[in-house]
Structure formats: structure tokens, C-alpha cells
Amino acid sequence: DQQVKQNSPSLSVQEGRISILNCDYTNSMFDYFLWYKKYPAEGPTFLISISSIKDKNEDGRFTVFLNKSAKHLSLHIVPSQPGDSAVYFCAATFFGNEKLTFGTGTRLTIIP
């Protein structure tokens, strides 16, 4: 049962343009969402998070949007840079649940 879904396995974006990565979830109990970035041969690195009491959280070039009614979140990267090329994982949890539930990841390639 895939409770967190990233339906696009890969995405290519021109340098300087906006990258939009999408994530859907099915478990209504999830109230905290995170994005992790992973380079080859490294572990995932925390990027940005959002609580369900918000619909947007911004950190520099990275913005996460949450649409609770649609059970959908997205990560926007503006402007995209070559160093953003990586696999991006969406993850979710809820208060009192110690574990993170991850999506399968989206491989983002930024084209110079």
C-alpha cells in the first residue's frame, strides 16, 4: 500500500527555469511533510518541510505547497541550477508516529 506517491520517476528542466516536483498521499492522518534530496552514493539530505496548518513554506529557492483537500504537495525550485540535479523524495508522518513514509522519488536533471 503506497501511501505516498511520486508518479513522475524523472524530470528534466532547463537551467534557470522552474522545477516542479509533485507528491500525492492517501493517509488523512499525515500532518507533516518533508522533502529530501539525494545525490548518488550519499544518503538523503533534508531540504524543506511543511506542517498541515500551513499551505506554503519557503526557504530560499525552494518552496513547498500543500493542498490538503487534494492530498497533494509540490516542491518548486526557482531558478533551477545544475547542482539541483538529484533524486528528490517526498516523505510524510503524523504526530505520535515516529516513522517517515517515503515516496519512490523523482530524478531531477537540470540541463545547462
Next chain:
Amino acid sequence: DSGVTQTPKHLITATGQRVTLRCSPRSGDLSVYWYQQSLDQGLQFLIQYYNGEERAKGNILERFSAQQFPDLHSELNLSSLELGDSALYFCASSVGAAGGHGETQYFGPGTRLLVL
């Protein structure tokens, strides 16, 4: 560098064997989490230890076990290995016990296990 170390980086073994993966958390972190990432899959939570005690359990097989020692390092033991156990195994650590809720988990580089 996240500050979380995992050894070994790579492990090749045969079916039916037993292996031990080791993880040292960041200095000051009391929680250790283990995740399995199979090909084209997301990270699957296996188990969490907090200050030496098992805190949460996920989809961990009975053939797998883990422990956290007084110095807070952790070991994941995989026994009676099968071909399907081939995967990347990640360890993560955090300061407290809250898991991902409001608390950042820092991941190690992973151990790649290949069962032949």
C-alpha cells in the same frame, strides 16, 4: 557530510548467510533509524531505537534484528539472507524520539548489500 557513519559501504554475500551492518549516529543524537531501499522503491522504515530502547517498528522481517548499544551506535543483523534482501540500507539519526515530526533525521551514506 551528515555526521552519520555506516560500515561497510558495500557487502557481497551468498544466500543463507548472515551479515551485520553498523551505524554511528551524529554526536549528541539519541535516536537511530534503519531504512531499506530496494530497486526503484522508496525508503522503507524498518526500526527505530531511542537511547538504547526499541521505539518503533516498521516493516522489518523476523530474519532481521537490530540493537543500539550504550555508546549509541547501532547494528542491523540480517540472517538467512535471500536474493530479495539485496538493497541499500540507510541509517539515520536524530536528537530526540519524535521521528520525522518536526525533527530532522540525518542520514548516513548507506550500505549496499548484494546477495548472490
